[in-house]
Amino acid sequence: MKKIIEDNYQSIVDRGLITNxxxxxxxxxxxxxxxxxxxxxKTWEDFKxxxxxxxxxxxxxxxxxxxxxxxxxxxxxxxxxQRAKDGK
Numbered sequence: 001m002k003k004i005i006e007d008n009y010q011s012i013v014d015r016g017l018i019t020n021x022x023x024x025x026x027x028x029x030x031x032x033x034x035x036x037x038x039x040x041x042k043t044w045e046d047f048k049x050x051x052x053x054x055x056x057x058x059x060x061x062x063x064x065x066x067x068x069x070x071x072x073x074x075x076x077x078x079x080x081x082q083r084a085k086d087g088k
Contacts, residue, residue, distance in 0.1 A: 001070050008056050009063040018064060027061040 038050035062069035
């Protein structure tokens with residue numbers, strides 16, 4: 001997963017779409033834009049690519065703000081497993 005995160009982030013930086021001054025709200029706007037494109041997808045194939053865009057945009061936000069998202073994903077999975085055991 002780390003390679004996917006790094007490769008995607010770097011490709012967006014190389015295109016000039018993420019800079020040191022990219023704000024949190026700009027990331028949120030990009031995620032919203034991609035989410036809306038996913039919702040409006042006309043074909044299943046388009047939907048799959050737009051879903052990938054939503055995920056990659058979220059990963060870019062995490063990478064930019066130095067959040068170890070893989071760690072938090074794993075921790076959240078464990079929380080969800082425990083909730084399932086607890087019947088919640």
